[in-house]
Amino acid sequence: MNDTTGILDEALQRLHTSGPEHEGWLSNHGPMAVEALVRHGQARSVHRWLDHYEARLEDMPDLNTPVTAANWREALGDPRRIADWTAYFEREIAERPWREVLAEWWPRLLPGIAAGATHPVIRVGHAVRTLLGGSADAPRLAELAHGLGYWAARHQPLPELKALGPTADAASGLAAVSAVPEQSGGIRARFAQLTGFPAWEATVTTDPDTARDALAELVTAAVHRYGTHGYGEPTMLVHAATTPNAVLRTLPAIPRELWPASLSAAWAASAAVTAAYGPAAPASYAPSGTLTAEDIFERAAAHGDDHTIKFTDTALDVGDQAALTAALRAAELNEPVF
Numbered sequence: 344m345n346d347t348t349g350i351l352d353e354a355l356q357r358l359h360t361s362g363p364e365h366e367g368w369l370s371n372h373g374p375m376a377v378e379a380l381v382r383h384g385q386a387r388s389v390h391r392w393l394d395h396y397e398a399r400l401e402d403m404p405d406l407n408t409p410v411t412a413a414n415w416r417e418a419l420g421d422p423r424r425i426a427d428w429t430a431y432f433e434r435e436i437a438e439r440p441w442r443e444v445l446a447e448w449w450p451r452l453l454p455g456i457a458a459g460a461t462h463p464v465i466r467v468g469h470a471v472r473t474l475l476g477g478s479a480d481a482p483r484l485a486e487l488a489h490g491l492g493y494w495a496a497r498h499q500p501l502p503e504l505k506a507l508g509p510t511a512d513a514a515s516g517l518a519a520v521s522a523v524p525e526q527s528g529g530i531r532a533r534f535a536q537l538t539g540f541p542a543w544e545a546t547v548t549t550d551p552d553t554a555r556d557a558l559a560e561l562v563t564a565a566v567h568r569y570g571t572h573g574y575g576e577p578t579m580l581v582h583a584a585t586t587p588n589a590v591l592r593t594l595p596a597i598p599r600e601l602w603p604a605s606l607s608a609a610w611a612a613s614a615a616v617t618a619a620y621g622p623a624a625p626a627s628y629a630p631s632g633t634l635t636a637e638d639i640f641e642r643a644a645a646h647g648d649d650h651t652i653k654f655t656d657t658a659l660d661v662g663d664q665a666a667l668t669a670a671l672r673a674a675e676l677n678e679p680v681f
Contacts, residue, residue, distance in 0.1 A: 350386040351377060351473070354393055355482040361400040363425060363463075363493040370462035371400055372649035374486055378469045379656035384637070385644040392647060395680060406430060410495075420455065420498040429492030436484050441474060442596055448491060449597050449605075455498030456608045457615060460530045460579070461586040463494030464612075465653070468589025471596050499531075501611055505539030513557070513564035516543040516610075517583070520617045530579065533619035540614040546607045551599040554606040555591070561606075562588045565613050566661045569654065570669035575622030577676035581654040583616040588657045630671045636662065639670050647680030 354377040363371050373396055377389050403426055410418045410431035418424045435444045456464050467490040473483050510516035523536035545557035565584035573580050587609035594602055634642070636659050643655035651673045658670035 350389050351381045352480060352482040354381075354389050355486050357393060357397070358400075359482070359485055359489060360403065361397070362403040363466075363489065364422075364459070365399055365401045368422070368459065368497075370459055370466075372462070372653065373397070373400065374489070375466055375469045376649045376652045378473055379652050380644055382472075383640040383644075383656065383659070385641065388644050392644075395647070396649070403429070415495075419451075419495055420458075422496050425492060425496040428495040429489055432488035432491045432495075433485060436488050441479060441484055441487055445471070445487070445491075445593075446597050446601070448495075449593070449601055452491070452494050452498060453601075453604060453608045454500050455494070456586070456590075456612045457501050457534060458494050458497035458499045461582045461612050461616065463490060463497055465582070465585050465589040466490035467494060468592040472592045475596055499534075501534060501615055502537050504537060504611065506542035507539045508541060510541040510543050513543065513545075513561040513610075514567070516541045517564055517568055517614065517617050520614050520621065522621060522623065523618050526620070530619060534615055537615055537618060540611065540618075543610055546610045548603055548606070551602040554602040555594055558587055558591045558594070558602075558606045558609055561610060561613060562591055562657065563661050563663075563666070565617075566654075566658050566669050567665045568617075570628055570665060570672050571625035572621055573669070573672055573676055574626050576620035577673065578650050579616065579620045581650045581673065583613045583621075585653050585657050586612045586616070588660060628668065628672050628675075630668055634667070634671070636667060639667055643670065643674055645681060646674045646677075648674075648677045651677045 355374060358373045361371055365371060373393065377393065380386065380389050380392065406426045407424055408427060410424065410427045418427065467487065470483065470487040470490045474487060510519055519541040523533050525536060545553065548554050562584060565587060569580055569584055590605050590609040594605065640655055640659060643652050654673045655670040658666040
């Protein structure tokens with residue numbers, strides 16, 4: 344990570360005075376966007392971006408009742424306890440190695456991957472990538488606590504789903520996902536209509552390495568699909584790719600035996616977003632000229648939209664020409680900030 348000036352830590356400290364949501368339950372994308380900006384050499388733009396973004400944020404909610412080892416189950420999924428959950432994870436991470444805390448809580452939180460329109464797991468993925476790639480200093484550890492706390496407070500399992508006809512790979516699996524009947528309303532109303540997904544054979548593996556490779560395949564398929572289908576809902580369909588990528592980024596920090604279940608949860612989340620917002624037909628898109636990955640991310644940073652920044656960050660992880668084209672498409676579809 345190109346952060347020789349400590350800008351990421353400064354940005355996280357600014358953001359940790361705010362809650363993870365605003366205007367009801369819209370997610371605070373600040374920590375995720377600034378991490379991506381710094382990682383891709385755009386540290387110089389972080390504070391300008393935050394000066395604009397912070398105006399929409401709200402203070403962290405008040406503490407309610409402490410979450411403890413004895414009462415956490417009753418607090419799981421209670422959004423009124425966001426501050427309580429964040430404080431709990433701050434204490435846990437202060438007292439134990441962060442990987443130990445993550446390994447304990449990952450399988451508890453994973454069934455609720457749909458929480459907060461999948462933003463909490465994405466936030467955790469960015470936090471883990473930072474901790475794996477550099478020093479585990481106080482703001483970065485605090486960011487993991489904020490991400491885990493948000494996930495626990497918004498914990499939301501998907502409906503009971505049937506396994507439909509088999510699919511051989513991730514791309515054909517996403518293509519076979521049927522749209523929910525009523526394509527209107529918020530994401531919770533759309534997720535409530537889900538009944539089943541194609542049975543992608545890779546998701547029943549028990550082999551960790553197979554699961555990791557299949558997860559990378561899913562990220563690639565979802566990024567490529569955004570290039571042709573993202574027009575259906577340019578903001579929300581970003582999460583079909585960024586959610587599994589957050590899980591993929593987390594794998595090196597958790598025990599290998601958790602990887603197969605992580606793949607299954609990521610597939611369900613990606614398919615759910617595809618069903619909730621995906622259009623029936625693709626739309627062709629051909630960018631004019633070619634740009635390098637560095638140029639494309641610089642364009643995303645100048646564009647300023649948080650979802651465009653995060654999607655471009657994931658597209659650059661994939662790195663092939665179709666992914667770079669999808670990143671350009673995201674910048675075209677989403678409303679620029681600057």
